[in-house]
Amino acid sequence: MGDIEGFYMKSPDSCLWVAVLEDKVVGIVAAVVQQKPGGVVELQRMSVGRSWQRRGVGMVLGRKVVEFAVTHRYSSVVLGTTAYKPAAHLLYQRLGFPV
Ligand SMILES: CC(C)(COP(=O)(O)OP(=O)(O)OC[C@H]1O[C@@H](n2cnc3c(N)ncnc32)[C@H](O)[C@@H]1OP(=O)(O)O)[C@@H](O)C(=O)NCCC(=O)NCCS
Incomplete structure (x- = not known):
């Protein structure tokens, strides 16, 4: 996170x-x-500030990643999470990811 511009924004392969x-x-x-080519996009760093949660922000952010994959014609979106994050599991389920 020390160099967001350099790591995420300079290449068309990330955002x-x-x-x-x-x-x-x-x-x-x-x-x-x-x-x-045609491959896989990983959703990373999903996070919403505690006092802003449960207002749909996570859904909007998740949809951005899916839109990015569709626009650039990638075939799938993957993500990693742990069993200790039930809110994240429910969010990803709502976004259509198999859980
Ligand atoms: C997971 C996280 C990103 C969700 O963000 P959010 O903005 O609160 O999510 P949304 O408001 O868009 O919620 C969408 C749906 O996800 C589910 N959900 C989200 N948080 C939930 C919670 N605490 N309990 C139960 N369901 C939850 C609900 O189905 C919710 O829809 P609803 O509010 O209509 O019931 C947020 O809780 C967070 O930042 N957690 C800490 C970091 C983290 O775990 N990141 C994921 C790493 S894998």
């Missing part, structure tokens, strides 16, 4: 979005291409 509400950054998510 990072921030959600802004009331002039504050309240959430982030990133997409990084893992396999080319």
